[in-house]
Amino acid sequence: MANIATKYGFLSHGKLLxxxxxxxxxxxxxxxxxxxxxxxxxxxxxxxKEFKYKNYKVYPDHHIHLFEGIENGENLCEAAAKHHLGxxxxxxxxxxxxxxxxxxxxxx
Numbered sequence: 001m002a003n004i005a006t007k008y009g010f011l012s013h014g015k016l017l018x019x020x021x022x023x024x025x026x027x028x029x030x031x032x033x034x035x036x037x038x039x040x041x042x043x044x045x046x047x048x049k050e051f052k053y054k055n056y057k058v059y060p061d062h063h064i065h066l067f068e069g070i071e072n073g074e075n076l077c078e079a080a081a082k083h084h085l086g087x088x089x090x091x092x093x094x095x096x097x098x099x100x101x102x103x104x105x106x107x108x
Contacts, residue, residue: 029096029097032070033073035063035064040062
């Protein structure tokens with residue numbers, strides 16, 4: 001289906017949750033670093049000022065999902081430790097189509 005579809009629609013209980021182009025869906029279904037850190041604001045400053053990263057999302061549970069520089073985890077760990085940001089986890093994750101849909105259903 002991925003080879004021929006240009007648009008996707010996600011349904012739950014007969015309700016359209018989202019309609020999205022194949023290109024936008026592929027952007028959302030990609031790998032990221034899941035950063036667990038005590039000082040979220042400090043980590044965001046570090047990501048933007050020192051590493052020039054802007055493609056990330058902050059979650060209320062002290063997690064940041066970084067969608068660029070995924071191969072740079074070791075340097076991120078060192079910088080977070082140097083700035084005493086309370087880094088407690090750094091894991092590479094990937095969003096597949098099923099996870100994307102399940103996350104959408106939980107929110108919707």
